[in-house]
Structures are given as C-alpha cells and as structure tokens.
Amino acid sequence: MAKRLSKAEIRRRAIDIRTTDLGLTEYDRLCPYDLAREHGVDVHPLEGLVAVGCPEESVIFFASERPDVWSAALVPAGAGQFIVENTAHLPRRRRYNIAHEMAHVLLEHEFDRVMFSAEGRRGCANPTNKDQEWEAAELGAELLLPQAAAYKAAKEHRTDEDVADIFDVSLPVARWRMNGTGARIVAQRTAAKWAKFRRGQ
Ligand SMILES: [Zn+2]
Structure with a gap:
C-alpha cells in the first residue's frame, strides 16, 4: 500500500x-x-x-x-x-x-x-x-485554513473567533488549526525573541 x-x-x-x-x-x-x-x-x-x-x-x-x-x-x-x-x-x-x-x-x-x-x-x-x-x-x-494563513493570523494576534469568521469555519476547527499547526507557539516564540532582543539593546 x-x-x-x-x-x-x-x-x-x-x-x-x-x-x-x-x-x-x-x-x-x-x-x-x-x-x-x-x-x-x-x-x-x-x-x-x-x-x-x-x-x-x-x-x-x-x-x-x-x-x-x-x-x-x-x-x-x-x-x-x-x-x-x-x-x-x-x-x-x-x-x-x-x-x-x-x-x-x-x-x-x-x-x-x-x-x-x-x-x-x-x-x-x-x-x-x-x-x-x-x-x-x-x-x-x-x-x-492553510498553515501559512494560521501563522499570519497568529502573528496579527487574531483570536480564534476572528479566525473562524475570516475563514468561515467553526470555532473548534479554528482552534484546532491555530494550535495544531503550531501557529500560536511560533508567534509567541517570535514575539519573545524580539522582546529579549529589544531588552538587550
Ligand atoms: Zn474521511
């Protein structure tokens, strides 16, 4: 197979x-x-x-x-x-x-x-x-809801409700995609990295 x-x-x-x-x-x-x-x-x-x-x-x-x-x-x-x-x-x-x-x-x-x-x-x-x-x-x-769109939405701090409305999907699907694709984690890590960088300046 x-x-x-x-x-x-x-x-x-x-x-x-x-x-x-x-x-x-x-x-x-x-x-x-x-x-x-x-x-x-x-x-x-x-x-x-x-x-x-x-x-x-x-x-x-x-x-x-x-x-x-x-x-x-x-x-x-x-x-x-x-x-x-x-x-x-x-x-x-x-x-x-x-x-x-x-x-x-x-x-x-x-x-x-x-x-x-x-x-x-x-x-x-x-x-x-x-x-x-x-x-x-x-x-x-x-x-x-493509991964790239999920990443972009996380970077723009969209809520799961916003994402559901933008892509016309149910809230559980929006939540699943925003977490399952790693979009939220990537956005948080990037934001933390920038914050650290700025503090170090
Ligand atoms: Zn099936």
Whole structure:
C-alpha cells in the first residue's frame, strides 16, 4: 500500500489546488462548493435526493443514519461520486465536511462504501483506511485554513473567533488549526525573541 503523505506534501498540494483550481492565495477564504463544482462532484441536499432521481430506499437509508451525527456523505456512483449534505446542520459544519470529502476525491482515495463525515471526529465516522482518513483530515483542513494563513493570523494576534469568521469555519476547527499547526507557539516564540532582543539593546 502507498505510504502516507507527509504534512509538507499535503500543504504543497493544498496550495496547488487553491491556486490552480480556484485562483486563490493561501490567505483567501475557500468555498468547498466551488471546489466540488470545479471537479464535477455534485453536492445534493439530503431532502433533494428524490428530485435528482435517487431511489427512495437510499433516501430512507440516509435518514436512518443518525442525521444528528453526519454532515456530509461521499457516495460512489459509477466511475465517479457525488456528495450528499445534511442541511439540518450549520453551514460551517457542512463546509468543513464537504472540504473533507473533497479531500478524499482529490487524493484519489478508493472506497467501497458511502463515507459519512461528522465534524466532531474531524473526518469520516466509518473510515476504510486509517492513513487515508488522516490524509483527508489534514488536506481538508489545510484547504480551508492553510498553515501559512494560521501563522499570519497568529502573528496579527487574531483570536480564534476572528479566525473562524475570516475563514468561515467553526470555532473548534479554528482552534484546532491555530494550535495544531503550531501557529500560536511560533508567534509567541517570535514575539519573545524580539522582546529579549529589544531588552538587550
Ligand atoms: Zn474521511
């Protein structure tokens, strides 16, 4: 099996996807719906599945899958796939989960089932493969809030709430990125170094 991608490689891919597919810099807000459209992946609201010709059994199946838990699902369909979103959930949760499912698509992960994602888990509730799940969690998050943007926000003393608003992500995701990427620590160390330098002058 392929080796798990490094964080550096995932960051590189996120930058490439942002620039090439959407014309965005690392500091711009990304719309995961635009990303899905760009890759020909349809996003259907759960309640609209019947209208797009989805068999009623599938709709019942989705509705039975603890709708309080999942926000988006990636559904294999022929050679491609589509996404179903749970519109009962808040937009920021859905954005996160659509970015996560798109990360699976962009990384060309193979899966043999419907993948359900729920933000509390930072990914799918039923992963087929731990490494792939980790990669999709990292890429999905990196797409929404790149490390470079997290560093910049920390340097500018933005609160987690500000960061959540700027990038249109939930507060737990903003908090996770600001701490998980090391952005806050780097900013604090840099500030401390400067303070020491100035005291020494
Ligand atoms: Zn996943």
